[in-house]
Amino acid sequence: MDNNHRYDYFRTQVQPALASKLSEFRLLGYDSVTEQELWEFLIKKKWKKVKxxxxxxxxxxxxxxxxxxxxxxxxxxxxxxTAEFSLDDENELKELLK
Incomplete structure (x- = not known):
């Protein structure tokens, strides 16, 4: 399976827009978002259907x-x-329901 998205071709060209959006995130207090994470969001959510x-x-x-x-x-x-937890453990379940 090919892991490249059709729009990956444009990534270097749109890097200034990605940097601008990440700056906006940082101004709002979200410092931990990376360029790769933002790109993944765009690919998986915004560009799910490729034109x-x-x-x-x-x-x-x-x-x-x-x-x-x-x-x-x-x-x-x-x-x-991606979380790996199980509700089989009664103690974990009680902690979760507190």
Whole structure:
């Protein structure tokens, strides 16, 4: 399976827009978001359906329109998907329900 997304070709061209969006995140107090994490969000959420004729300005618009709340929701869901915990342990279940 090919792990490259069709829009990866544009990544170096849109790097200034990614940096600008990350600066906005930092101004709002979200310092831990990386460029790679933001790019993954865009690929998995914004650009899930790949258009054949996507223009560079549309990619930049998508980057600059990312809301912090949308990214945080996505990151939380991704964390839950990869979390390794079990509710088989009664003590863990009691801790969770406190």
């Amino acid at each position: 054949d004729e996507l223009m560079l300005h549309e990619i930049i618009q998508a980057i600059l329109s990312v809301k912090v709340s949308d990214y945080l929701s996505f990151a939380a869901i991704e964390t839950y998907k």
